Amino acid sequence: MAAPAGKKILGMDQTEFNLFTRRYGIGMVMLIMIVGLSIVSPAFRTSGNVLSILLQVSINGILALGMVFVMTAGGIDLSIGSLLALTSSIVGMVLLSTGNIFLAVLSSLAATTFFGFMNGFLVAKFKMFPFVVTLATQLVIRGMAYLVSGGYSHSLVNDQFKKIGTERFLGLIPYPVLILLGVIIVAYIILHNTKLGRYIYAVGGNINAATASGVNVPWTQIKTYVISGFCCGIAGIIMTSRINAAQPNIGVGYETDAIAACVIGGTSFAGGVATIPGTVIGIIIIGLIYNGMNLIGISTYWQTIMKGLLIIGAVLLDMILNRKH
Numbered sequence: 001m002a003a004p005a006g007k008k009i010l011g012m013d014q015t016e017f018n019l020f021t022r023r024y025g026i027g028m029v030m031l032i033m034i035v036g037l038s039i040v041s042p043a044f045r046t047s048g049n050v051l052s053i054l055l056q057v058s059i060n061g062i063l064a065l066g067m068v069f070v071m072t073a074g075g076i077d078l079s080i081g082s083l084l085a086l087t088s089s090i091v092g093m094v095l096l097s098t099g100n101i102f103l104a105v106l107s108s109l110a111a112t113t114f115f116g117f118m119n120g121f122l123v124a125k126f127k128m129f130p131f132v133v134t135l136a137t138q139l140v141i142r143g144m145a146y147l148v149s150g151g152y153s154h155s156l157v158n159d160q161f162k163k164i165g166t167e168r169f170l171g172l173i174p175y176p177v178l179i180l181l182g183v184i185i186v187a188y189i190i191l192h193n194t195k196l197g198r199y200i201y202a203v204g205g206n207i208n209a210a211t212a213s214g215v216n217v218p219w220t221q222i223k224t225y226v227i228s229g230f231c232c233g234i235a236g237i238i239m240t241s242r243i244n245a246a247q248p249n250i251g252v253g254y255e256t257d258a259i260a261a262c263v264i265g266g267t268s269f270a271g272g273v274a275t276i277p278g279t280v281i282g283i284i285i286i287g288l289i290y291n292g293m294n295l296i297g298i299s300t301y302w303q304t305i306m307k308g309l310l311i312i313g314a315v316l317l318d319m320i321l322n323r324k325h
Contacts, residue, residue: 025317026266030281030288037292044295051174057287058176059235061280063254064261065187066231068279069224071262072191074204074271075123075130077228080258082141083112084251087236089148091161092246096154101161109233115141116229120222138255145248153247156240165241176238183231188276190227200224204271260307261286263314273318285310 037044063080070077087108094104115137122133156162168174191197199220202210211217240246265282267274286307293303 026264026278026281026285030285033285033288033292037288037295041292041295044292049291051177053284053287053291054177054180055174056291057283058174058180059239060254060257060261060286061180061283062183062231062235062238063258064279064283065183065276066228067258068187068262068267068274068276069191069200069227071267071269072204072271072274073200073221073224074207075221075224076134076259077119077225078131078134078255079115079119079138079141080228080232081251081254082138082145083115083229083232084236084239084254085145085248086115086141086148087112087233088240088246088250089145089248091237091240092154092156093148095156095158095161099158101158104161105237108237109230112229112233112236113226114229116225116227116232117222119229120225123225124218124221142248149246149248151248153245153249155245162241162244165238176242179234179238183234184276184280191274191276196220196223201272204273206272257286260311263311266318268318269315
């Protein structure tokens, strides 16, 4: 709701306050959570716990960084959890049959990227609703994961592959954290410093205006789903390495955490509004919820409730700041 004319909020008029909130509000929330958890639980401040949080959010973070491209263009991808399972099944099948890590990684990335392309193709070329398309492909992909694995989990005994998810660079920083950092950098460059990024914002902001400006809307939409699929492959490889097993039943509900991180970080469901720094903050906030509540002994049920409330609050804030009703 707009403040009465002339009324000051924290020394700022309504427009200045809205701009400040849009730019820095979620960062302030993160800082408040960090300070609060540091006071309540001294164990939260340890370097080991900080690395634990970063390791915990690495998989969801990579998924969220793929999802933000799709949502910025006005879409959504509910198939990412199933793509994790398909990645795990393919990696397991290839490693168990050939032992070739490179082939396992390449084939799983190719598969998830292909399904990302198919999601985008169905949405862009046939004008199908993204929710319906990705809900359907979620089932198809999950079924394929079970077909590839024969419906069973398979333990992996490849020590070199296991290092991807468990080893630490120079004995300090876990490889998944470094991979997440690399994905953040690449995602930032693409979304904020390339023509594709500008096109994605244009398509999500006003698809008719983007078309009139000469933007190839279908291919732009397809590319966002391809990016999401590729990110799913990376996350699936890390997860499979960490659990040291190929499991067709992993990834259930992971799309919820990815969407939550994006929305909490300021990505609009309507499209056209998002930032990579905001998404990263959203990723960290999700990690803080899980880690902080575990440290102070709060039930996982409350963690789920808190995450849902944060999503509702973020969406309401987006509607208020952008005057969407």
